[in-house]
């Protein structure tokens with residue numbers, strides 16, 4: 666049987682659960698997840714291949730009203746990612762009323778987009794019904810109440826996506842799960858552990874990058890925006906960094922020795938040269 670494929674852009678405002686949905690649809694972790702908004706900063710592709718189809722999910726940064734140059738670039742990356750794909754998924758948070766951010770995403774996506782109402786595990790039935798009624802006004806082609814957390818409704822969505830695969834070309838080898846390179850994956854895992862450890866205290870101010878990769882030895886630089894943020898990241902007696910290093914190493918399979926350094930780059934989110942240099 667010929668396998669067929671489709672590129673699928675996963676769009677929505679920040680924090681609605683796009684990365685969680687991509688991870689769930691792929692059946693493995695592709696993108697990091699955090700309770701703060703604007704965690705995803707680049708397009709990340711997650712791939713799910715079976716004997717009949719190859720689904721290529723493009724996880725995009727959340728579309729929002731930008732306050733910094735980084736924010737402006739994130740919006741641009743999200744809209745660029747949605748160009749040329751076969752299917753658009755618009756993710757909406759079932760627990761929050763449809764707001765201007767959601768409306769904007771619904772307006773810029775085509776009428777054959779599918780709307781995914783996420784977080785149904787924590788929304789009441791009347792809340793879900795009300796949301797679906799409201800979203801119906803946008804006349805999209807399909808509506809899927811799901812929970813990325815529990816997996817509720819995800820099979821129905823997957824079946825719909827598989828049915829929409831028409832491209833008779835496979836873009837990635839069967840065993841490939843993501844297009845991320847190893848260095849990016851390591852830096853993202855460190856950033857995720859930091860966000861957890863700091864309880865989302867400085868989510869936007871942190872940028873992580875691998876500065877040395879000589880396995881099993883890896884150095885990761887953690888960039889913050891102000892001198893005052895440095896002790897927060899380091900923690901008392903280096904405690905925070907230590908916990909982050911242990912958690913990240915564990916997720917990476919315990920095979921790497923991570924050395925973490927903290928550096929200050931004043932207001933990097935507003936610094937075009939800094940962002941250019943890092944492909945942001």
Ligand SMILES: Nc1nc2c(ncn2[C@@H]2O[C@H](COP(=O)(O)OP(=O)(O)OP(=O)(O)O)[C@@H](O)[C@H]2O)c(=O)[nH]1
Nearest residue numbers: 680681682683684685700702703704705727813814
């Ligand atoms: N209860 C519940 N929580 C969810 C669900 N999906 C995502 N979350 C939580 O919502 C928060 C945001 O999830 P993400 O997947 O990072 O959201 P995102 O839309 O990719 O966020 P950005 O990268 O900021 O645009 C995290 O705390 C997730 O654990 C869900 O189905 N149910």
